[in-house]
Amino acid sequence: MAKAPNPIELQKHLSGVDYPAGREDLLNAARGQGAGKEILDALEKIPDREYDGPNAVSKAVSEQS
Numbered sequence: 001m002a003k004a005p006n007p008i009e010l011q012k013h014l015s016g017v018d019y020p021a022g023r024e025d026l027l028n029a030a031r032g033q034g035a036g037k038e039i040l041d042a043l044e045k046i047p048d049r050e051y052d053g054p055n056a057v058s059k060a061v062s063e064q065s
Contacts, residue, residue, distance in 0.1 A: 003065060004042060004062045004064075005061065007058045007061075009039065010039055010042070010058060011054050011058070013033040013034070013039055014026060014030060015033065016029065016033075017054075019051065019052055019053045019054075020051060020052050022048065022049065022050055022051070023046055023049070023051075024048075026043050026057060027040065030043055042064065042065065043057075043061070045061075045064040045065075046060040046064055047060060
């Protein structure tokens with residue numbers, strides 16, 4: 001299994017996201033913040049649903065790694 005990205009780095013690239021947010025919203029925000037391949041790949045693997053905040057995103061990412 002792939003290693004999960006650093007949660008602090010993940011949240012840095014998701015700053016400014018208005019929650020609840022879906023997977024595509026998170027990917028677009030991360031791209032706009034210059035996220036690298038590791039973070040984008042991790043976000044692409046999370047379930048496509050609404051996330052109610054940064055903790056929910058971090059949990060989903062850690063469960064997929």
